Amino acid sequence: MAKVKQQTEQTFxxxxxxxxxxxxxxxxxxxxxxxxxxxxxxxxxxPTKKLEDWKFISLRDLYRDSYELASNLEVDFPDFxxxxxxESKESRLVFINGSFSAEHSSTKALPEEVVIGxxxxxxxxxxxxxxxxxxxHADFEDDVFTSFNSAFLEDGAFIYVPKDVTVExxxxxxxxxxxxxxxxxxxxxxxxxxxxxxxxxLVEDHIGLGDNKYFNLPVVExxxxxxxxxxxxxxxxxxxxxxxxxxxxxxxxxHANYESYTIxxxxxxxxxxxxxxxxxxxxxxxxxxxxxxxxxxxSDTHSVMDHRFSHAESHQLHKCVINGKAHSVFNGKxxxxxxxxxxxxxxxxxxxxxxxxxxxNTKPQLEIFADDVVCTHGATxxxxxxxxxxxxxxxxxxxxxxxxxxxxAFALETIENITVDSVQELLVDExxxxxxxxxxxxxxx
Amino acid sequence: MLEIKDLHVCVxxxxxxxxxxxxxxxxxxxxxxxxxxxxxxxxxxxxxxxxHEAYEVTQGDILFEGESILELEPEERAHxxxxxxxxxxxxxxxxxxxTLLRQAYNTIAREQGRExxxxxxxEDYAKDKLDLxxxxxxxxxxxxxxxxSGGEKKRNEIFQMAVLNPKLSFLDETDSGLDIDALKxxxxxxNQIADxxxxxxxxxxxxxxxxxVTPDHVHVMIDGKIAKSGDKDLAxxxxxxxxxxxxxxxxxxxxGEQ
Ligand SMILES: Nc1ncnc2c1ncn2[C@@H]1O[C@H](COP(=O)(O)OP(=O)(O)OP(=O)(O)O)[C@@H](O)[C@H]1O
Ligand SMILES: [Mg+2]
Numbered sequence: 164m165a166k167v168k169q170q171t172e173q174t175f176x177x178x179x180x181x182x183x184x185x186x187x188x189x190x191x192x193x194x195x196x197x198x199x200x201x202x203x204x205x206x207x208x209x210p211t212k213k214l215e216d217w218k219f220i221s222l223r224d225l226y227r228d229s230y231e232l233a234s235n236l237e238v239d240f241p242d243f244x245x246x247x248x249x250e251s252k253e254s255r256l257v258f259i260n261g262s263f264s265a266e267h268s269s270t271k272a273l274p275e276e277v278v279i280g281x282x283x284x285x286x287x288x289x290x291x292x293x294x295x296x297x298x299x300h301a302d303f304e305d306d307v308f309t310s311f312n313s314a315f316l317e318d319g320a321f322i323y324v325p326k327d328v329t330v331e332x333x334x335x336x337x338x339x340x341x342x343x344x345x346x347x348x349x350x351x352x353x354x355x356x357x358x359x360x361x362x363x364x365l366v367e368d369h370i371g372l373g374d375n376k377y378f379n380l381p382v383v384e385x386x387x388x389x390x391x392x393x394x395x396x397x398x399x400x401x402x403x404x405x406x407x408x409x410x411x412x413x414x415x416x417x418h419a420n421y422e423s424y425t426i427x428x429x430x431x432x433x434x435x436x437x438x439x440x441x442x443x444x445x446x447x448x449x450x451x452x453x454x455x456x457x458x459x460x461x462s463d464t465h466s467v468m469d470h471r472f473s474h475a476e477s478h479q480l481h482k483c484v485i486n487g488k489a490h491s492v493f494n495g496k497x498x499x500x501x502x503x504x505x506x507x508x509x510x511x512x513x514x515x516x517x518x519x520x521x522x523x524n525t526k527p528q529l530e531i532f533a534d535d536v537v538c539t540h541g542a543t544x545x546x547x548x549x550x551x552x553x554x555x556x557x558x559x560x561x562x563x564x565x566x567x568x569x570x571x572a573f574a575l576e577t578i579e580n581i582t583v584d585s586v587q588e589l590l591v592d593e594x595x596x597x598x599x600x601x602x603x604x605x606x607x608x
Numbered sequence: 609m610l611e612i613k614d615l616h617v618c619v620x621x622x623x624x625x626x627x628x629x630x631x632x633x634x635x636x637x638x639x640x641x642x643x644x645x646x647x648x649x650x651x652x653x654x655x656x657x658x659x660h661e662a663y664e665v666t667q668g669d670i671l672f673e674g675e676s677i678l679e680l681e682p683e684e685r686a687h688x689x690x691x692x693x694x695x696x697x698x699x700x701x702x703x704x705x706x707t708l709l710r711q712a713y714n715t716i717a718r719e720q721g722r723e724x725x726x727x728x729x730x731e732d733y734a735k736d737k738l739d740l741x742x743x744x745x746x747x748x749x750x751x752x753x754x755x756x757s758g759g760e761k762k763r764n765e766i767f768q769m770a771v772l773n774p775k776l777s778f779l780d781e782t783d784s785g786l787d788i789d790a791l792k793x794x795x796x797x798x799n800q801i802a803d804x805x806x807x808x809x810x811x812x813x814x815x816x817x818x819x820x821v822t823p824d825h826v827h828v829m830i831d832g833k834i835a836k837s838g839d840k841d842l843a844x845x846x847x848x849x850x851x852x853x854x855x856x857x858x859x860x861x862x863x864g865e866q
Pocket of ligand 2: 650651652695780
């Protein structure tokens with residue numbers, strides 16, 4: 164794509180680079196990653212609306228405000244154990260404002276051969292696997308946010324599942340953001356490597372405990388070797404004032420299967436960029452999403468499904484429920500490279516618009532250079548059907564119950580695929596709380 | 609139980625008058641049948657009783673157990689014990705029959721001061737009702753009407769009626785699209801549900817269902833009015849002679865009024 168000439172926008176983010184050096188000294192390896200990241204940030208302008216890929220959302224809030232490094236803040240937080248998953252009592256890594264909390268974490272349930280821990284510690288120990296995989300799979304060329312994440316990379320989760328190992332317990336990666344007086348930013352990195360014939364289930368969970376402003380910029384890299392199977396559920400429940408800009412990259416090798424579900428409920432502004440790269444023939448991947456937004460929330464998903472070899476089956480069902488003045492953006496790129504034959508790709512963006520002032524921008528984008536390919540794609544924007552509402556009410560359900568049931572039914576298609584029971588339940592509760600808010604007349608405009 | 613007095617109903621959207629002064633009284637323990645040509649307003653009457661927003665009552669009243677229900681929401685009418693079996697049952701993908709009915713049953717029970725049922729109790733209760741109309745258990749866990757055949761949808765309406773146990777049921781062409789065996793089963797179900805404390809109003813085009821569910825009163829609706837009422841013999845006569853002879857009478861009487 165042609166580069167759009169861009170005026171450099173002066174942002175506080177760039178100024179932050181001055182403090183970046185203070186992180187050095189604990190691990191040479193990380194120092195290098197950061198140095199390189201900082202270099203890239205210096206040379207890459209932050210995106211503005213002038214760029215095609217950013218034209219629907221405004222990052223002014225992010226650029227205008229100043230943020231502090233989260234690890235420099237004193238943290239003070241209430242008990243958050245209600246957010247622990249019962250299935251992951253001993254397979255949980257907790258990060259508070261980006262820093263690892265050993266006190267809240269436990270990995271006892273994982274097989275001994277599995278390498279699991281926080282990046283800061285593993286890097287300090289000079290862990291070879293970490294060095295081999297960190298920053299190898301996040302293939303976001305010229306992306307200043309990925310570089311920014313590298314420039315301030317302090318901590319995050321690392322998991323290496325060796326050959327033939329199946330991790331039974333779902334691994335809960337809990338990112339807690341606390342309430343604070345000052346705006347802060349946090350740049351966690353998660354690296355997951357599933358070696359041949361291995362299997363793991365991940366629940367990446369971002370929770371804001373307050374309603375404060377912060378900038379959460381997580382980067383997740385996944386590497387799936389031959390015949391491995393990774394199920395990845397991401398739940399974003401950041402504070403309603405937060406900015407969440409995320410990159411998730413998965414490389415999928417032969418006969419491997421990457422199944423991901425991304426649930427977006429929080430943040431004032433969120434941008435997800437999942438990118439799936441097919442590394443060999445015969446792969447399967449799912450990149451489903453569920454977005455529940457209201458008020459003046461903005462949720463933007465820009466995804467890339469890159470089919471580079473023959474025989475791939477890919478699935479993307481991106482569902483959004485929009486109320487109030489909320490704004491949903493979807494741009495789903497499907498690439499099928501030359502000689503990548505026998506590709507079966509499904510993509511659909513379905514929007515349920517509950518209010519008059521809600522806004523939807525949707526754009527499936529297919530770039531297909533092979534000829535033996537089946538790509539179905541589409542986008543719909545609909546409302547709650549009056550007939551359905553009347554039918555349910557005539558059975559005795561009130562407005563709230565009827566709406567909730569219909570929204571729940573809309574959302575269910577995504578939720579029911581998530582195999583961790585407690586996650587399903589908490590999402591049902593989220594849908595319930597979401598619809599409850601929808602009857603608030605101020606939200607439904 | 610139900611008193612409809614000089615009911616005039618317009619389409620909310622464009623103001624077209626569809627019901628032009630309907631009078632109808634249904635007492636406890638009675639079974640009524642409403643027949644009439646296509647487009648005469650039978651479904652509109654049923655939906656007006658159930659409280660559909662698209663229809664505006666411009667004149668007259670609907671009393672249920674002596675009180676006007678015009679100001680009540682559809683669900684409030686359901687709580688009182690009013691039920692409508694839809695001519696065209698709505699498909700609600702993603703919501704199972706069980707989910708809807710348990711929530712509906714418990715909401716109504718709560719409103720009427722009766723005991724609610726927990727999921728297991730409800731399952732047993734619902735299964736009994738399924739047997740009543742010979743429906744397979746799997747229908748409990750299927751999305752409401754989604755992918756149901758025409759006949760299955762109709763049967764599902766009667767199943768819902770059996771579960772919710774309403775005082776007054778309007779069954780809008782529930783017999784249409786049913787095969788002969790299904791018709792008997794559904795009729796049998798209706799007979800079992802209808803007792804001396806309840807009332808049923810069947811909207812139908814065919815005399816056949818009335819062989820199994822014997823109506824106390826038969827009404828003919830023509831052009832938004834009840835043009836004639838009688839006993840079950842009226843249905844037989846309509847089956848033989850059609851509506852022409854009545855249309856004339858109706859138009860004469862309309863003229864007579866002017
Ligand atoms: N929402 C609406 N908007 C406009 N016209 C309507 C609406 N609902 C009903 N009508 C009209 O009102 C008239 C009566 O319709 P209704 O469905 O009540 O007839 P019916 O007696 O049930 O007919 P059928 O035997 O075909 O089911 C019809 O002419 C129909 O087109
Ligand atoms: Mg009709």
